[in-house]
Amino acid sequence: MSYQALYRVWRPQRFDEIVGQQIITTTLKNALISNQTSHAYLFTGPRGTGKTSAAKIFAKAINCQFLKDGEPCNECETCKEITSGQLNDVIEIDAASNNGVEEIRDIRDKAKYAPTIAEYKVYIIDEVHMLSTGAFNALLKTLEEPPANVVFILATTEPHKIPLTIISRTQRFDFRRISAEQSFERMKYILDQKNVTYDEQALWIIARAAEGGMRDALSILDQVISFSNNKVEVENALLVTGSVTKGLLHQYVEQITDHDGAKALETMQNIMNEGKDGQRFIEDLISFIRDLLLYQKAPSMVNVESTGLSADELKQLGDKVTADIWYEAIDTLNEIQQEMRFTTHPDVYLEVLTIKLAQLSGQSNQPKAVVENDSRVDQLQQQMAKMQAEIKKLANGAGTAIPPQTVVKKPRVSVSKNAPKVNLAKVYPILEIATKEDLVNLRDLWGDMLDMLTVPQRSMLHVSNPVAASASGVIVSFDYSLLYQEAADDAELLQKMHDNLEKLSGNDRDIIFVSKEQWPSIRQGYIDQLAGKKQSGEVVDEEPSDGDTPETGENSTSNSTKDDKIVSEAQELFGNEIVEIKND
Structure with missing residues (x-):
């Protein structure tokens, strides 16, 4: 017999x-033991996680005459024929090549006949998301009124492409990515059974490269x-x-933490000269830094053997810099990884990456406004101290003239000069009717909306989140100005987001993009404008009625009521944790 793949x-x-997939397998076994199986199942999850295998095992178990604890015996004729693919009552169909209406109608017609043996x-x-709209409609009728003794098992890697009417008529099971530890143990078991000699460190390298797929491993x-x-x-x-050896990664990380960019460039060049893939290098580096960070914060969560380093080396390198450095390094790696996906010169990006990593300071996690305005705050504090000293002199009669009043301006949040201008004429109408309830509801739908986009579009929106919402609009903030600019120029992305949100919520919403740097200024500008409108609409009595003073009369009460209304509206719109109340 010819060789078969592992x-x-x-x-x-x-x-x-x-x-x-213990949770899924336990649920299916219990359903078989208690005879509470469904007529339709939907298995979703990444490739190579066991969806089709679970479907075939379920087909054997439901037809096995010697079922024990929910497991098929694999010894009776029915089990053997299903395993070899020779039983006519178990039909496996590839929807990628049989996605038309006629094929599904043929299934629907044949499903009416009773099984012959089983x-x-x-x-x-398999790959049911590849079916056409007409094919889904043809399948829907069968799922609504299924014939007796017929079970449908749908498998897919992209469940967001399946109509909700189909999903609602199935029991859905989401298969998870397989951890590197589980892949390692499975490969170790197989090699022991085959009497193949192996290095455990090599198995760890393969397990990590498989990225959660057992078949890939x-x-x-x-x-x-x-x-x-x-x-x-x-x-x-x-x-x-x-992949890159742990020794070279260790050497590279030590050099960037020592801020030795020249040596780090040499190491990176040596890695590339060995023919290593740039994307794989970044993935290995992220995984390596992740192990260092976890070992620094929670050593019990790290399998030391899988890292290729000793516990002393991990501790020494982990304690060399603060956690802020590692956070900043991972952010930088993620940015470069996204940019490298569409380039034909990855070496240029890797050189820039190396220089950036060698210059990390751990300060990027602080808000930009705080970092950039520290010196200005010190200046303002000094001016305030001088003014208080002058006032004290005047109060004691030491001064002869009132010094001119110093106008102190609040430091503004710096905004990138290259950031696109936001159309406030579109933003303010959304804020006028925005509520916290709308924002909470929209955030609940945000993940489903992202799943309906393409992979590049999801990557672009991975660092964004809605910050204000109404029934007719939503404002989306981006953490990075570069991705914000790309998204603002992508008309197709805007249209798909609009259509997907309308499908999920039923509301036709305008979508406005802003950067994380711009949003505080926009929010404060709207609050100031709201306060200005309230003040311009007040009627002030120049002569208070008897018994009323400016501090305690009706006019003051009216102003206080209107101020409270402004505060309550701002809190309802942006949340109590964001709005800060200051008394003049």
């Missing part, structure tokens, strides 16, 4: 063999075994995955 040979045949006829439709393992003549060694694992 992921095919070692495909799970029981629920207990599925890696990393007790249940099971349809497994076994495919990479297959390549390494073939490359190294039935062995699994660290050097070969690094070559196959394109």
Whole structure:
């Protein structure tokens, strides 16, 4: 017999063999034991996490005559035929190549007939999100009124593309990414069964490169075994995955923390000369810094063996700089990684990245307004001290003239000169009717809206969040000016966000983008304008009635009431934690 790939040979045949999905497998087994199975299931999740394997195991279990504790026996004729794909009552369909209306109508017509051998006829439709709109409509009728003894199992990696009418008629199970530890243990078990010699550090490299997919891990393992003549060694694992050795990463991180940009550039160049992939280098670096940060804050959460370093090396490097440096480094790496996706010269970005990392100071986590205006605040405090001294002299009769009043302006939040101007004529109407309830409701829908976008669009909006909302509009703030500018110029992104929010909420909303730097000024400007309108509409009595004084009369009460109304409106719009009340 010809050679079969590891992921095919070692495909799970029981629920207990599925890696990393214990909650899902336990639920399915309990449903089988209690005879409370549904007529339709939806399995969603990243590739290689066990969706199709779970569907086939379920098909065996529901038809197995010797079911034990919810697990198929894998020994009866029915189980064997389903395992080999020869049972006509279990039909597996690839929706990517059978996505038309006619194919689904054919399924609907054949589903009416009783199963020939097994007790249940099971349809497994893989990549179901590829079905056309007409095909989904044809399938919907069958899911609404399913024939007896028929079970549908739909599997997909993109559930946001499936109509809600389909999802609501299925039991949905979300498969999670498989952790590196679980992948490591599974590969170790397989190699022990095959009597293949291996280096555990090589398995950790493969587990991390698989990025949560068990099938990907076994495919990479297959390549390494073939490359190294039935062995699994660290050097070969690094070559196959394109990963960087922990020693070079350790050396690179030490150099950037020492602010030695020249040596760090040399190390980075050596890494690239070995043929390493730029994106993989950044991913490995993020993972390495993540381990350092976790070991600094919670050592028990880090598997020291998987890092390739000793506990002393981790502690020494982790304690070398503060956590703020690591936070700033991860932010910088994420920014460069996004920018590198569309370039043909990654080496330029990596050189810029190296210089940036070597100049980290750990101050970027402080608000920009605070960092940039520290010196101005000191100046204002000195001026206030001088003014108080002059007033004290005048009160004691020491002064002869009143010094001119010094006008003290509040330091403004700095805004990038290149940031696009925000159209306040569109922002203020949204703020006039915005409520905190609308904002909370919109934030609940924000994640669903992001899932309906393309991957590049989701990446762009990953550092954004709604800061104000009404029934007719929403204001979205971006953490980084560069991504804010790109989003503001992307008409297609705006249109898709508008359409998706309308589908989810039923409201037609205008979407306005602002940067995180601009938003405080815009918010304060609106509050000031609101206060100005209230004051211009007041009627002030020049001669208070008898018994009323300017401090205690009706006029003061009216002003106080209107001021309280302004404060309450601002608190309702922006929240109590943002609005600060200061008495003049």
